[in-house]
Amino acid sequence: DGGITQSPKYLFRKEGQNVTLSCEQNLNHDAMYWYRQDPGQGLRLIYYSQIVNDFQKGDIAEGYSVSREKKESFPLTVTSAQKNPTAFYLCASSLAGSYEQYFGPGTRLTVT
Amino acid sequence: GNSVTQMEGPVTLSEEAFLTINCTYTATGYPSLFWYVQYPGEGLQLLLKATKADDKGSNKGFEATYRKETTSFHLEKGSVQVSDSAVYFCALSDLYGGSQGNLIFGKGTKLSVKP
Numbered sequence: 001d002g003g004i005t006q007s008p009k010y011l012f013r014k015e016g017q018n019v020t021l022s023c024e025q026n027l028n029h030d031a032m033y034w035y036r037q038d039p040g041q042g043l044r045l046i047y048y049s050q051i052v053n054d055f056q057k058g059d060i061a062e063g064y065s066v067s068r069e070k071k072e073s074f075p076l077t078v079t080s081a082q083k084n085p086t087a088f089y090l091c092a093s094s095l096a097g098s099y100e101q102y103f104g105p106g107t108r109l110t111v112t
Numbered sequence: 113g114n115s116v117t118q119m120e121g122p123v124t125l126s127e128e129a130f131l132t133i134n135c136t137y138t139a140t141g142y143p144s145l146f147w148y149v150q151y152p153g154e155g156l157q158l159l160l161k162a163t164k165a166d167d168k169g170s171n172k173g174f175e176a177t178y179r180k181e182t183t184s185f186h187l188e189k190g191s192v193q194v195s196d197s198a199v200y201f202c203a204l205s206d207l208y209g210g211s212q213g214n215l216i217f218g219k220g221t222k223l224s225v226k227p
Contacts, residue, residue: 004155033214042201042219043156090155099144099205099215103155 002027004104006091011109013085021076021107023091030096032074036060037088037106046089049074050096078109085111114139118202118218125192125225133187133221135176135202143204145169145178145185146215150199159187159200192225199223 004025013019023032034046045058049068063082068074074093078085088108092101119134137145144163148156160169165180176187185202199220206214 006155040219043217045214048214092156099146100158100161101156101215103148103157105155106153 004091004093004102006089006104006107009105009107011107013109013111015111016080017111018077018079019085019109019111021078021089021091021109023074023076023104024072025074025091025093025102025104026072027093027102028071029093029102030071031094031098032068033092033094033101034058034064034066034074034076035090035092037090043090046076078111085109114143114204114206114216116202116204116216116218118200118221120219120221121199122222122224125223127194127225127227128191129225131187131189131192131196131223133200133202133223135185135187135218137183137185137202137204139183139204142180143206145176146203146205147174147176147185147187148201148203148217150201150220152198156201192223194225194227197223197225 007022031050033048035043044060047066049055065077090106091104094101115138117136146161147159149159150156160171162169162178168177174189199222201220202218203215206216
């Protein structure tokens with residue numbers, strides 16, 4: 001079955017630690033996205049990538065980093081510089097130039 | 113800039129009631145419009161879409177019509193079920209953003225349907 005997987009579903013970290021969230025897709029999509037979801041805030045775009053080895057900052061990129069070494073994978077690192085990292089993180093993908101995005105199940109990160 | 117405004121929730125309905133969730137937008141050009149649904153603890157799923165004025169998107173009994181004159185894309189369903197309980201997001205294509213493919217989302221409207 002084609003789709004997007006995110007792991008783990010729940011992640012707990014201590015303040016000051018970097019943490020990497022996984023996102024893999026087997027839909028052969030060119031573009032991939034990372035969003036952050038907070039209660040009452042909707043979805044906010046962190047980073048996006050249209051092709052391998054290239055990515056752009058979204059609206060709230062500070063404190064985050066990404067890589068896109070393979071078409072299928074777009075990991076997100078939440079660094080210790082991110083002031084409020086506790087949130088629900090969603091990864092999505094789409095065909096090049098398409099606005100129809102497909103979402104993974106999300107990772108809930110809790111930092112204490 | 114482009115933006116999406118949804119009615120605030122939560123919305124609580126009884127089973128078989130009529131549903132309307134309002135969505136209005138501000139955009140330059142002619143964006144595509146989308147409704148996504150998020151069930152508890154899950155990611156978002158595309159519910160329906162419309163790509164030009166007067167188009168009607170429909171899926172699973174839900175409908176929304178792209179109204180350019182009122183810049184609206186209201187979601188409707190004639191008879192809701194308990195299984196429709198979820199958060200609904202309106203979104204538009206960001207034609208003049210950083211890159212093609214980006215969406216701008218509303219804040220979401222939580223729907224609870226009681227038996």
